[in-house]
Amino acid sequence: MRNTTRTLLASFVAVALGIGAAHAQTAMSGLGQSWPNATDVSTSPRYHVYVFERSGTRYIQVNDASGAVRGAFARTPYRLTGLPIGTDSLATPDERLPAPVSTAVEPVYDDGTVMVFVAPQPDGTARLMAVPADCKNDPVECTGR
Known part of the structure; x- marks a missing residue:
């Protein structure tokens, strides 16, 4: 009990002093997990998005509301690519796919x-699309053939 109290108190002090704030948006491990120890940075209440970073590469993982990994992307200084994890198809400007059946997108x-x-999609799957912020068009157009 005493060690637990000390650990908890130390955690609160560290947060209050700003230690650990650098990890508020990105984590070093947990990619591919349903509930990684990382901050959920999703802009949607229906999905969870976790960001991981290692050696200058940013990994962006999308989970559904139940925690199932739907897919993940890697962003390097030179490329935006889908990773071979998750259940859904992934499209980027570097890895284009034909337009999905349903083009109603949610950021x-x-x-x-x-x-x-x-x-x-109508069959229960989803198309995940990652685009650079300078893609001023519809994300389907930026990632489609």
């Missing part, structure tokens, strides 16, 4: 450099 993430959208 789920925007960090000022990358935006991620989800287009739920």
Whole structure:
């Protein structure tokens, strides 16, 4: 009990002093997990978005409301690409796909450099689309063939 109290108190002090604030938006591990130990930065109440960073690469993971991993993207200084995790198809300007059946998109993430959208499909799947912030068109157009 005493050690738990000390640990809890130390955590509160660290947060109050700003220690650990650098990890508020990004984490170093947990990619691919249903409920990673990372901040949910989603702009949608229907999805969870977690951001991980390592060696200059930013990883953006999208989970549904139940925690199932739907997909993830990697953003390097030179490329935006889908990762081989999750259940849904992923499209980027570098990895284009034919337009999905349903093109009604919901924004789920925007960090000022990358935006991620989800287009739920009639069969229960979704199309996840990641585009650079300078994509002024519809994300379907920026990621479609």
